[in-house]
Amino acid sequence: MNGLLKAASWAVAGLVVVNACAGVGYLLVERQLESARRPAMSAIGGKFPAFSGVDVSGQRWVATDAPCRIVRVTADSCEFCGIDKPAYEALLDVAREARCEVIELSPRAGQMARNERLAVVQLSFVDTDLGSVLAPFVAPQTIILDGAWTMKWIGRGMFSENTLASSMATVRSLAVD
Amino acid sequence: MSCRKPASRCVTIMDTNHRERGGALAIMIALGISVLAFGALAYNGVSALKKLQVASSSATAPPANGALMGHDVITGGEWVLPSETDGVVVLFNIGRDGDAGSMAFWQKVAMLVRMAEPSIQFVGLCSIGRSCDLQPGEKLFLAVLSSMDLLQMHAMSKAARQNRAFVYRGESSTSATPLTVALNEQNLAEEIINIYRQSRATGGA
Numbered sequence: 001m002n003g004l005l006k007a008a009s010w011a012v013a014g015l016v017v018v019n020a021c022a023g024v025g026y027l028l029v030e031r032q033l034e035s036a037r038r039p040a041m042s043a044i045g046g047k048f049p050a051f052s053g054v055d056v057s058g059q060r061w062v063a064t065d066a067p068c069r070i071v072r073v074t075a076d077s078c079e080f081c082g083i084d085k086p087a088y089e090a091l092l093d094v095a096r097e098a099r100c101e102v103i104e105l106s107p108r109a110g111q112m113a114r115n116e117r118l119a120v121v122q123l124s125f126v127d128t129d130l131g132s133v134l135a136p137f138v139a140p141q142t143i144i145l146d147g148a149w150t151m152k153w154i155g156r157g158m159f160s161e162n163t164l165a166s167s168m169a170t171v172r173s174l175a176v177d
Numbered sequence: 178m179s180c181r182k183p184a185s186r187c188v189t190i191m192d193t194n195h196r197e198r199g200g201a202l203a204i205m206i207a208l209g210i211s212v213l214a215f216g217a218l219a220y221n222g223v224s225a226l227k228k229l230q231v232a233s234s235s236a237t238a239p240p241a242n243g244a245l246m247g248h249d250v251i252t253g254g255e256w257v258l259p260s261e262t263d264g265v266v267v268l269f270n271i272g273r274d275g276d277a278g279s280m281a282f283w284q285k286v287a288m289l290v291r292m293a294e295p296s297i298q299f300v301g302l303c304s305i306g307r308s309c310d311l312q313p314g315e316k317l318f319l320a321v322l323s324s325m326d327l328l329q330m331h332a333m334s335k336a337a338r339q340n341r342a343f344v345y346r347g348e349s350s351t352s353a354t355p356l357t358v359a360l361n362e363q364n365l366a367e368e369i370i371n372i373y374r375q376s377r378a379t380g381g382a
Contacts, residue, residue, distance in 0.1 A: 005204060008205065011211075012204060012207045012211055015214075018215060019214050022219065022222060026225060029226055030225055033225055053248075053324050060248075107326070107327050107328050108328055108329075124255075124326060125325055126324055126325070128304075131335075
């Protein structure tokens with residue numbers, strides 16, 4: 001019995017050491033995974049590539065000289081985009097007041113039904129790879145740009161009370177009086 | 178329980194037995210927790226490693242299966258992957274003039290391939306700043322797209338950096354065969370024809 005207990009104690013001690021090493025290894029892999037998922041240039045103050053595209057009705061779209069732009073990645077089938085809609089609509093109201101241009105994109109063409117709204121363009125296709133600045137697989141995702149395509153605010157996932165307030169403040173700060 | 182020793186000694190032995198049993202139980206519980214923790218860490222570690230492999234995979238192909246679409250430069254309309262099951266599509270980036278992968282290069286590859294297998298279609302993505310014009314009177318063997326959706330555009334951009342093209346087979350295929358864009362049009366044409374014929378023999382690209 002004593003021998004068995006001793007062996008079990010050693011096994012526990014061994015497993016504690018192994019688990020500690022495995023835990024450190026797991027954290028390292030997770031950190032690498034996180035940096036692999038994060039687009040390289042997605043930093044506030046960084047440049048967003050100027051792009052044009054084709055909207056959901058097949059019309060060519062070219063950016064105007066708006067003082068600010070809101071890029072929103074969304075899809076009709078995205079559950080969290082639906083839950084986030086009231087917050088996004090509130091941001092849209094502020095964006096309209098600030099005369100921003102709002103560009104909605106879906107990860108795949110055909111994932112967004114046509115929904116005409118003031119100052120909002122829904123694009124099916126883009127002519128530039130936005131994968132270096134957007135995480136194209138993530139919806140909802142919201143990026144606020146100034147008139148010179150500089151990233152001023154980045155939000156992945158749904159808005160919280162705080163992020164909605166800060167995004168609205170950013171849009172208001174970009175408004176032209 | 179029998180105990181012939183003085184009562185106080187007997188109580189001590191009983192206490193010791195009790196403590197030993199308690200110690201053994203604690204060790205067994207600790208062992209169980211350690212094994213469970215090891216299992217959880219191993220499972221999470223392996224799945225994180227798999228995700229990392231996928232995230233850093235260098236051969237991401239644009240999704241196919243009827244969802245392959247874009248804006249056609251020539252027709253000015255939407256281009257969608259044909260749904261006929263026999264249709265094979267070669268998808269590629271149109272490179273700079275004079276380079277392997279230029280418009281002239283792919284025109285020649287498409288012409289060579291379609292002489293042997295007319296059902297194979299060629300679809301090129303003409304990125305901003307690239308020249309995708311034809312010579313006057315030249316017959317066009319390709320569809321030329323100016324834009325694609327976010328995911329396809331990202332995958333094509335990655336493919337351009339790796340000098341890759343993709344071969345899709347119709348609607349029934351769930352995967353694309355990557356091609357390395359070689360310098361020689363004839364060799365690339367033969368490779369495409371081989372992939373097509375092999376996929377016809379096996380039923381998928």
